[in-house]
Amino acid sequence: MASVFLILLFWLLGEGMSRVLGLMPGSLWGMALLFLGLAAGLEPRHLRPAAPLLLRWMPLFFVPVGVGAVAFFDLPARALFATLAALCWGTLFTLAASGVWGRR
Amino acid sequence: MSLLFLTLAVYLLAEALYRRLKHPLANPVALAVLALVVFLRLTGVSYAEFRDANAPLIWLLKPAVVALGYALYRGWGAIKERAGPFLLGVGLGSAVSLVLTPLLARALGAPEPLVRALAFKSVTSGITVELAPRYGADPALAVPLVILTGVLGAALGVPFLRALGVRRPFFLGTALGTTSHGIGTARAAEEGPEAFAAAALAMALAGLISGLFAPLLLPLIGLG
Numbered sequence: 001m002a003s004v005f006l007i008l009l010f011w012l013l014g015e016g017m018s019r020v021l022g023l024m025p026g027s028l029w030g031m032a033l034l035f036l037g038l039a040a041g042l043e044p045r046h047l048r049p050a051a052p053l054l055l056r057w058m059p060l061f062f063v064p065v066g067v068g069a070v071a072f073f074d075l076p077a078r079a080l081f082a083t084l085a086a087l088c089w090g091t092l093f094t095l096a097a098s099g100v101w102g103r104r
Numbered sequence: 105m106s107l108l109f110l111t112l113a114v115y116l117l118a119e120a121l122y123r124r125l126k127h128p129l130a131n132p133v134a135l136a137v138l139a140l141v142v143f144l145r146l147t148g149v150s151y152a153e154f155r156d157a158n159a160p161l162i163w164l165l166k167p168a169v170v171a172l173g174y175a176l177y178r179g180w181g182a183i184k185e186r187a188g189p190f191l192l193g194v195g196l197g198s199a200v201s202l203v204l205t206p207l208l209a210r211a212l213g214a215p216e217p218l219v220r221a222l223a224f225k226s227v228t229s230g231i232t233v234e235l236a237p238r239y240g241a242d243p244a245l246a247v248p249l250v251i252l253t254g255v256l257g258a259a260l261g262v263p264f265l266r267a268l269g270v271r272r273p274f275f276l277g278t279a280l281g282t283t284s285h286g287i288g289t290a291r292a293a294e295e296g297p298e299a300f301a302a303a304a305l306a307m308a309l310a311g312l313i314s315g316l317f318a319p320l321l322l323p324l325i326g327l328g
Contacts, residue, residue, distance in 0.1 A: 011170045024315040025234040027169040032312060034173025044177065050167075051174035058168040059133045059286060060115045062229035064158035065165075066137040066251050068244025070144050070151050075215075082214035086222055087249060090205030091256050091283060092264060094226050098197025098282035098306070099265045101189035102275025 003050035010034040107149070107157035114139050128258045128291040133229075134251055151244065165230045172230070172308045179305035182298075183274075190278055194306050197282035198313045201226040202321050220327055221246040224314070225253040228285040231311035239322055250285070257284025258291035273299035281306030 014030025024032075038044060072080060118135035144154060155162070183190050202223050209219045220241035224232040229250050236246040261280050270276060273295045280288035281303030292303035322328055 030170035031173040038177035054171040069248035082212035086209035097200040099279030
């Protein structure tokens with residue numbers, strides 16, 4: 001239970017940061033603060049089992065949002081094509097920009 | 105409520121299928137989403153009704169995003185010696201994705217809601233759900249594009265990067281995780297443990313960096 005409490009605590013701190021500084025959503029601030037907390041000496045074992053469990057099941061949690069894809073059936077073909085073309089080219093450019101530093 | 109259990113059942117089935125097929129393109133998320141989309145189309149259940157029934161699952165994304173801080177910490181040790189090129193790759197890749205993808209979409213004539221949604225195409229879905237609404241993008245449009253980017257990067261990433269002269273597993277992993285988040289990380293696992301560790305860390309870090317870059321970069325292209 002302590003690990004659940006810690007996750008909620010960092011989330012709450014994150015929401016506070018989001019209110020005060022803005023910039024990012026509270027959960028993302030919570031992620032950054034949890035990383036900093038661990039780097040500052042918080043024992044990773046205190047985050048078990050909650051953190052690994054949440055990470056293990058995270059894909060399940062966003063499946064319902066992905067089902068929003070039903071809306072793509074109602075798009076005009078031209079809009080769909082433009083979107084998919086931008087996604088393909090964008091993916092290649094992102095791969096290149098992130099991987100090219102390891103060329104040899 | 106029964107729609108929530110449907111999601112659960114379909115996802116568990118998709119995972120079982122994925123374990124049997126062992127192919128990164130048969131990703132459980134992509135399979136489950138596809139099956140549920142077909143279900144909604146056939147039954148006529150509206151997306152709004154489906155989403156409301158699944159609200160408890162979606163809510164759990166918030167603490168799961170916090171837990172990514174744990175993944176970030178655990179992964180850091182594996183990349184320490186190559187932090188320079190790693191951070192450069194994740195940072196530049198995230199910036200390119202945030203700015204270039206919507207610009208391309210706009211140039212190609214995509215409608216504005218999709219231009220906005222495409223900015224988050226390389227941000228892991230949990231973080232996209234949190235981040236997209238702040239920039240006028242609908243998570244229900246953005247997340248399917250995120251998943252598609254995952255599948256596409258997993259399919260094309262390795263041959264494309266090899267053609268560019270990127271051969272070391274560590275950097276293949278960095279690019280796959282930055283570009284294609286969780287699905288790319290599953291693909292990176294096939295290139296060995298080093299590629300997997302780099303990809304898992306790149307995924308989490310790219311999400312955080314995108315959250316930091318978005319308020320700086322998106323206003324520059326009119327998506328503030």
